[in-house]
Structures are given as C-alpha cells and as structure tokens.
Amino acid sequence: MARRAAATALRTSATVFAALGDETRLGLLDKLLRGEPQSIVQLTEGTRLTRQAVTKHLRVLQGAGVVRWARVGRESRFELDPKPLVDARSYLDHASQQWDNALARLKALVEEP
Amino acid sequence: MTDRIEKTVELKAPVSRVWRALTDHEEFGKWFCVRLEGPFVPGQPSHGHVTYPGYEHLKWQAVVQKMKPERLFSFTWHPYAVEPDKDYSGETPTLVEFTLERTSTGTRLTVVESGFDKLPAHRRDLAFRMNEGGWETQMKNIAEHLDHGA
Numbered sequence: 001m002a003r004r005a006a007a008t009a010l011r012t013s014a015t016v017f018a019a020l021g022d023e024t025r026l027g028l029l030d031k032l033l034r035g036e037p038q039s040i041v042q043l044t045e046g047t048r049l050t051r052q053a054v055t056k057h058l059r060v061l062q063g064a065g066v067v068r069w070a071r072v073g074r075e076s077r078f079e080l081d082p083k084p085l086v087d088a089r090s091y092l093d094h095a096s097q098q099w100d101n102a103l104a105r106l107k108a109l110v111e112e113p
Numbered sequence: 114m115t116d117r118i119e120k121t122v123e124l125k126a127p128v129s130r131v132w133r134a135l136t137d138h139e140e141f142g143k144w145f146c147v148r149l150e151g152p153f154v155p156g157q158p159s160h161g162h163v164t165y166p167g168y169e170h171l172k173w174q175a176v177v178q179k180m181k182p183e184r185l186f187s188f189t190w191h192p193y194a195v196e197p198d199k200d201y202s203g204e205t206p207t208l209v210e211f212t213l214e215r216t217s218t219g220t221r222l223t224v225v226e227s228g229f230d231k232l233p234a235h236r237r238d239l240a241f242r243m244n245e246g247g248w249e250t251q252m253k254n255i256a257e258h259l260d261h262g263a
Contacts, residue, residue: 096118099224103122105144106222110126110134 019064024049025057029066029080037070037077117227125219132183135211147173155180159188178208186211 020026028043044054058078061067068081124131134140138149142164149161155177163171175190189206207228214221 095226095229096120099118099120099226102145103120103222103224105146106131106134107122107124109140109144110124110130110220 019060019066022057022060024053025061028054028057028061032067032078032080037072037079039075039077043078117225117229119226120224122222122224123216123218123220124222128183128213128215128220131213131220131222132186135186135213136180149173153177153180153186153188175209176206179210183213185213 020029024047027047031038031043040051040054040058043058044051047054049057058067062069062078066081067078070077070079134144136153138152138159138161141147141153142149142161146163146165147161148164149159151159153159157177159173159175159177161173163169163173173190175188178187178189179185187208187210189208191204191206205228207226210223210225210227212223212225214223
C-alpha cells in the first residue's frame with residue numbers, strides 16, 4: 001500500500017479540489033474539455049464574465065496545474081492538463097482500494113479452516 | 114455528496130468468528146497489518162505500529178467508539194497519517210464502522226468510513242469545496258470526457 005504516494009496525491013488533490021470548487025471555473029474547464037486550446041476571448045464567449053474575471057479564474061486553474069498556457073501563432077491560448085484531475089479523483093479510489101485489500105485479508109483469516 | 118467509502122463483504126464464517134477477528138486486538142492486527150499494544154476498549158485510544166512491509170516506522174492510533182457485541186464495532190482514526198513525527202490529534206478524524214449481519218452462509222460485514230469532508234486544514238479541500246453534485250460525480254464526468262478525448 002503506497003501510503004506515501006497517497007499522501008502526496010492528497011496534497012496535490014487539495015489544491016485541485018479547491019481550484020475546482022467554483023462553478024465558474026468548472027464551466028471554464030468544461031469548455032477546455034472539448035479539446036482545442038482556447039483564447040481568453042473564446043473562453044469568455046457565452047458567459048456573463050468579463051475577460052478580466054476569466055483571466056483571474058484561469059490563473060487559479062493554472063496554479064492547480066490543471067490548465068496550461070500555450071502560444072498558438074500570435075495568440076495566447078489555454079489548454080487542459082488532465083493529469084492532476086485524474087490524480088485527484090484517484091484519492092478516494094485509493095482509500096477504497098486499501099479497504100478492499102484489508103477485507104480480503106480479513107476474509108482469508110476468518111474463513112481459514 | 115460522497116464523503117464516505119462503503120464496502121460489503123460476505124464471509125463464510127459465523128458472526129462470532131468475525132466479531133473476534135474485528136475486536137480481538139491481536140486478530141485485528143493480523144489482517145489490518147498493525148501491532149497493537151493492548152485490547153480495544155470503548156472510549157479509549159488504541160496505540161500500536163503499522164506492520165505492513167515498508168511502513169513499519171508508522172504509528173497506528175485510533176479511538177475506539179462503540180463495541181456492541183456481534184453487531185457493531187467502530188473507531189475513529191486519521192487515515193493516511195503518514196508522517197511519523199506529526200501530531201494528528203488536533204485533526205478531525207474519520208469514523209470507521211463495522212456492522213455485522215448473520216446470513217444463511219455466515220456473516221455479511223459492512224464497513225463504512227465517513228467524514229472525509231471534515232478532514233482538516235490542508236486536507237479539507239479534498240472533500241468539499243466542490244459545489245453541488247459532489248466531487249465524485251464531477252470527477253467521473255471529467256474522466257469520461259478525458260476518455261472520449263484521448
């Protein structure tokens with residue numbers, strides 16, 4: 001059981017969850033999940049937000065490592081970096097796996113002849 | 114919102130046998146991979162050491178909550194208390210509850226670990242700064258998107 005790895009994942013996850021703990025940021029993420037790197041202008045479209053507000057939220061997502069900046073031609077764009085999202089999701093999965101392992105050992109113990 | 118882990122396992126052993134494996138501190142230690150200093154007593158802390166290979170430097174500490182013979186055993190603890198010198202006592206622990214039910218083939222054991230949303234300070238965000246719907250759902254949605262996009 002990789003407890004140390006779990007602890008590291010947990011710390012990373014805390015940042016990621018905090019970054020995602022906001023409807024606006026989830027909305028931005030949802031747009032980025034569609035694949036193509038997008039500009040601030042594209043990300044602002046269809047929202048009631050100002051570009052400044054979008055920029056601010058993107059910085060939070062960048063800080064959590066879930067979004068990264070990319071230059072496409074002369075334009076700045078943002079794209080998704082999926083890895084931290086997958087790691088964050090894996091925390092409870094990991095804890096859950098620990099229980100599966102422990103219960104398998106318990107089962108072997110109580111069912112032994 | 115999901116702040117808990119729930120597991121059910123069917124055991125081909127009588128309730129009395131399962132109860133002993135859960136609540137006898139030496140038996141508990143065998144499958145939980147800890148060496149405990151003494152018996153479990155409701156309301157009292159339980160101390161010991163992790164015996165899982167590679168993690169023997171870690172202390173185990175829990176506080177026994179309820180022991181209703183052959184029905185319910187519960188304790189609170191600090192999951193992933195992985196730093197040997199850190200004092201976790203100021204943090205809100207999670208609650209682990211084992212519930213036993215007699216079945217025609219033996220025992221149905223249910224384990225619920227809850228309270229991940231109350232994990233403190235640096236861990237707190239783990240659980241819920243996410244908005245309604247719960248983070249698990251959100252993460253599943255995201256993962257599905259990722260799977261499709263990959």
